[in-house]
Amino acid sequence: MYKAASTYRPDIDGLRAIAVLLVLWYHAGFPVSGGYVGVDVFFVISGYLITGLVWADVRSRRFSFAAFYLRRFKRLLPALCLVVAASVLIAGLVFMPGDYLALGESLRYVLVGLGNFHFFETTQSYFAADAELIPLIHTWSLAVEEQFYVLWPPLLLGVYALTRRMPREQLTAFAALLFMLALVGSEYLARHAPALAYYLLPARVFELMLGGLLAVYGAYLPRPRETVLSLLSLLGLALILWPAFTLTRESVFPGFNAFWVCLGSALVIYTGGVSTRAASYRLLSQGPLVFIGLISYSLYLWHWPLVATANYLNIALGGFTGLAIVLASLVLAWLTWLLVEQPVRRQAGWHFTGVFAVLFVLPIVCAVGFHQYLRKTEGWPQRLVEPLRGVALTYLNDEPGRLFPTCHDKSVVIDTSSRCLIGAGEHADSTPGFLLLGDSHANSAAGVFDQLGKAAGQQGLMITSGSSPFLVDADRYRVDSAGLNELRPRYRERMENIREWIEGGYRGTVVLAAAWHRYLDDRSINFKPEFEDALAHTLRWLADHGNEVVIYLAIQDLPDNPEVRCIGLDSFDLSQRWSGLFSSGLLHPGNSCQELQLVYPAGLHEDNRTRTRQRLEHIAAGISGVRMIDPMAFLCEQGQCRAALEGRYIYHDVTHINFSGGGALARVMLQAGSNILQSASD
Numbered sequence: 254m255y256k257a258a259s260t261y262r263p264d265i266d267g268l269r270a271i272a273v274l275l276v277l278w279y280h281a282g283f284p285v286s287g288g289y290v291g292v293d294v295f296f297v298i299s300g301y302l303i304t305g306l307v308w309a310d311v312r313s314r315r316f317s318f319a320a321f322y323l324r325r326f327k328r329l330l331p332a333l334c335l336v337v338a339a340s341v342l343i344a345g346l347v348f349m350p351g352d353y354l355a356l357g358e359s360l361r362y363v364l365v366g367l368g369n370f371h372f373f374e375t376t377q378s379y380f381a382a383d384a385e386l387i388p389l390i391h392t393w394s395l396a397v398e399e400q401f402y403v404l405w406p407p408l409l410l411g412v413y414a415l416t417r418r419m420p421r422e423q424l425t426a427f428a429a430l431l432f433m434l435a436l437v438g439s440e441y442l443a444r445h446a447p448a449l450a451y452y453l454l455p456a457r458v459f460e461l462m463l464g465g466l467l468a469v470y471g472a473y474l475p476r477p478r479e480t481v482l483s484l485l486s487l488l489g490l491a492l493i494l495w496p497a498f499t500l501t502r503e504s505v506f507p508g509f510n511a512f513w514v515c516l517g518s519a520l521v522i523y524t525g526g527v528s529t530r531a532a533s534y535r536l537l538s539q540g541p542l543v544f545i546g547l548i549s550y551s552l553y554l555w556h557w558p559l560v561a562t563a564n565y566l567n568i569a570l571g572g573f574t575g576l577a578i579v580l581a582s583l584v585l586a587w588l589t590w591l592l593v594e595q596p597v598r599r600q601a602g603w604h605f606t607g608v609f610a611v612l613f614v615l616p617i618v619c620a621v622g623f624h625q626y627l628r629k630t631e632g633w634p635q636r637l638v639e640p641l642r643g644v645a646l647t648y649l650n651d652e653p654g655r656l657f658p659t660c661h662d663k664s665v666v667i668d669t670s671s672r673c674l675i676g677a678g679e680h681a682d683s684t685p686g687f688l689l690l691g692d693s694h695a696n697s698a699a700g701v702f703d704q705l706g707k708a709a710g711q712q713g714l715m716i717t718s719g720s721s722p723f724l725v726d727a728d729r730y731r732v733d734s735a736g737l738n739e740l741r742p743r744y745r746e747r748m749e750n751i752r753e754w755i756e757g758g759y760r761g762t763v764v765l766a767a768a769w770h771r772y773l774d775d776r777s778i779n780f781k782p783e784f785e786d787a788l789a790h791t792l793r794w795l796a797d798h799g800n801e802v803v804i805y806l807a808i809q810d811l812p813d814n815p816e817v818r819c820i821g822l823d824s825f826d827l828s829q830r831w832s833g834l835f836s837s838g839l840l841h842p843g844n845s846c847q848e849l850q851l852v853y854p855a856g857l858h859e860d861n862r863t864r865t866r867q868r869l870e871h872i873a874a875g876i877s878g879v880r881m882i883d884p885m886a887f888l889c890e891q892g893q894c895r896a897a898l899e900g901r902y903i904y905h906d907v908t909h910i911n912f913s914g915g916g917a918l919a920r921v922m923l924q925a926g927s928n929i930l931q932s933a934s935d
Contacts, residue, residue, distance in 0.1 A: 264525040265298060266546025267537025268518065273549040275497050280560045281578045282570025287500030290514045292394045293460055293507065294493060297518035299398050300464025307406050308469055311413045318406065319605040325402055330612040331597045332589050336554040337363060340388040343562055350632025352386065357627040359389055360620035366399035368392040373452040380502040383907060385564045391557035393452050400454050401461050428466060435459035440508035456507055460515045467519050476527050486524035486533030492517025551594060552586035651911040653699040661696040661717045665746040669714060669754060675699055676706020676713040686711030687762035687930055690723035690751065693909060694807045695766035700915020701884065702764060708923055709930040716751055720778060722767035725752050725794050727787040730779040755798060762930060763795050766805035770865040785872055792876045801878040803929050804869055809858060809885050811896060811907045852893040882929045887921045
């Protein structure tokens with residue numbers, strides 16, 4: 254007899270163990286290149302169990318939304334709140350202000366079940382380098398499940414009502430059609446909007462649906478012979494494990510690649526429900542796997558903050574470090590399961606209102622208040638111990654956006670006052686000799702052109718805004734969470750105000766700086782007309798109005814975050830704090846800034862930079878008065894690029910340089926006899 258989904262099965266806990274171990278080993282740096290598929294196994298299990306429980310209650314007319322969500326809150330929130338609080342405390346010891354503020358911003362989204370939307374909006378990809386430093390990014394999968402819990406029970410109630418009016422065959426065909434549409438939609442999104450597909454429910458719903466369909470229709474499926482059943486169960490395990498070792502972070506995912514993992518999970522669940530003699534049932538019901546499955550939720554929650562902290566401290570994963578993270582995660586998960594999960598789940602007499610207030614509302618209120626405090630204190634640098642506190646404050650104050658707050662914002666009103674002047678300042682004419690226009694990369698170049706302007710005896714006016722290259726007669730769109738182009742009207746208004754100011758009589762040098770590669774290649778920000786056409790039109794318009802144009806290429810992205818990979822490590826002096834581990838060679842030493850990440854390979858992104866430069870040259874071809882400067886030409890030689898000048902890092906983050914670093918870069922240019930402002934005006 255087929256076991257109902259509401260019946261406890263040790264093999265499902267064993268399957269949970271396989272899922273969480275794949276994720277854990279992958280994140281800990283061991284050679285499981287597609288270990289992230291463990292999350293997809295979890296989705297199938299959740300779809301199966303939740304559907305089974307709800308469907309049984311619906312059919313017996315015992316279903317209650319309050320009772321359902323009470324169980325979910327007691328199951329998920331205590332451990333989540335504990336890990337969130339621990340992550341905040343750990344990050345408070347080592348995170349620099351900007352990163353700590355970003356963590357604080359994420360808290361309310363994580364706790365309310367919208368973490369996947371937040372991380373989709375704030376990271377380029379789950380596999381991006383900056384994502385590896387975010388302690389709570391792994392909660393995106395929990396958010397997907399929570400959104401499923403909101404939508405699925407009402408849908409099942411509607412399906413049950415249809416069973417009285419529609420033959421089971423028709424209902425089955427309709428469900429199969431919906432599943433196929435969801436699968437095809439997932440593949441389409443995975444190819445055309447990979448970040449959206451990875452983070453959001455629409456591309457994952459087929460995985461949860463597959464588990465749900467198995468819960469409803471599993472009892473109606475034919476029962477094979479024992480031999481066939483065992484072969485099917487082993488095939489299921491193979492379909493899970495093969496992708497775990499063959500897929501990579503570059504693979505198209507989820508889509509069809511995830512389907513095979515989900516099919517394997519469904520086969521394991523189905524065969525185990527038919528017979529306890531199925532091969533997978535016997536394998537997965539072993540005590541150690543069942544134990545890991547029981548603590549798998551807490552294990553999943555705990556492992557990533559430890560991994561992210563190791564990444565933040567530049568401790569290489571794999572080897573001893575990876576093993577230490579695995580063991581620490583297991584111990585923390587066991588203690589959380591024993592002291593938090595089990596007592597709360599077994600506690601009787603709790604009412605929905607009280608649990609909702611204590612486990613849901615109160616943590617969110619605390620998270621919002623904490624984030625507001627971090628905003629007010631700009632990441633609370635005072636929490637750090639010396640000398641890191643001094644480094645953080647100096648570092649914070651050297652960020653161009655902080656030095657020129659009214660000159661770098663998204664307001665439609667532009668600031669042309671003396672607050673936004675750089676260069677020669679009081680020793681120059683009152684009329685700016687050059688303009689610095691563009692996005693955050695233009696803002697981060699303020700230090701460069703401040704020094705170049707002083708050397709040229711010119712005063713400059715800086716007008717910049719995040720993700721907003723200067724274009725005339727163009728509209729800017731951003732791809733929203735649904736994959737649709739969303740018009741940003743304030744962009745056009747701001748550009749028109751800059752245009753009117755130039756038309757008011759400005760004649761001189763216009764420096765255009767931006768993350769050119771992003772607008773040329775990244776489809777998450779679009780323009781109408783197309784970016785290439787809009788930029789060509791802008792260059793011609795500036796030339797027609799008597800201006801010389803300098804296209805300043807973006808600074809090279811770093812492979813790692815210098816803020817923490819050098820400054821943080823150097824100030825903490827990890828080699829002294831954990832001298833025993835370091836002297837034994839078990840961990841990489843905390844090198845000083847003189848040794849750590851001072852250089853990186855020039856060819857790291859050379860192909861992309863060359864392609865970007867060639868496309869910009871093609872766009873500017875035939876337009877008089879357009880010059881181009883690549884700052885990396887002054888930072889790179891003999892196959893290496895420098896990340897530090899004059900004894901300090903020039904970068905503010907992986908993408909932007911700080912004000913002092915920009916000044917140091919300008920001095921290198923001047924020593925080489927190059928001042929693009931003088932060349933343009935002579």
